[in-house]
């Protein structure tokens with residue numbers, strides 16, 4: 739059992755700049771505040787896992803290997819800032835496949851929790867979409883909506899997260915406060 743609490747992070751619009759159906763590793767671009775925020779979260783002793791819907795696979799736009807190349811690029815960019823992820827879990831299906839792993843489905847997190855040994859309900863879920871907030875609610879976790887990516891639109895449409903912040907850097911400050919209050 740990993741004694742750490744975990745942060746479950748969306749990828750597109752949360753860690754990297756949202757680009758429709760991103761498939762070229764050269765298009766991977768960290769959002770402002772992302773590396774600093776992730777480093778601060780790790781320094782709090784939290785585990786970091788990316789949970790991402792990648793229907794580009796199911797749509798035939800990108801292969802599993804191609805997705806791996808995109809992730810290698812993101813891992814390298816984060817690594818240059820001293821950030822190491824504990825895992826990346828992705829749903830390869832299309833929205834109409836009805837799979838249990840596409841967010842807000844919880845199957846990816848259940849798998850990650852089993853692999854890494856953390857308590858999903860104790861985690862923090864950070865993302866820019868209703869599907870991220872919905873995932874967090876389904877897990878009984880603490881939800882944080884970032885205004886990057888589609889976050890501002892989601893908020894305007896009435897997305898209800900436990901907390902709303904500008905970006906990952908601000909999310910890290912918020913979570914630092916929460917962890918100190920509820921260790």
Ligand SMILES: [Mg+2]
Pocket residue numbers: 748749750751752865866867887
């Ligand atoms: Mg997103």
Ligand SMILES: [Zn+2]
Pocket residue numbers: 829830831837838839840
């Ligand atoms: Zn799926």
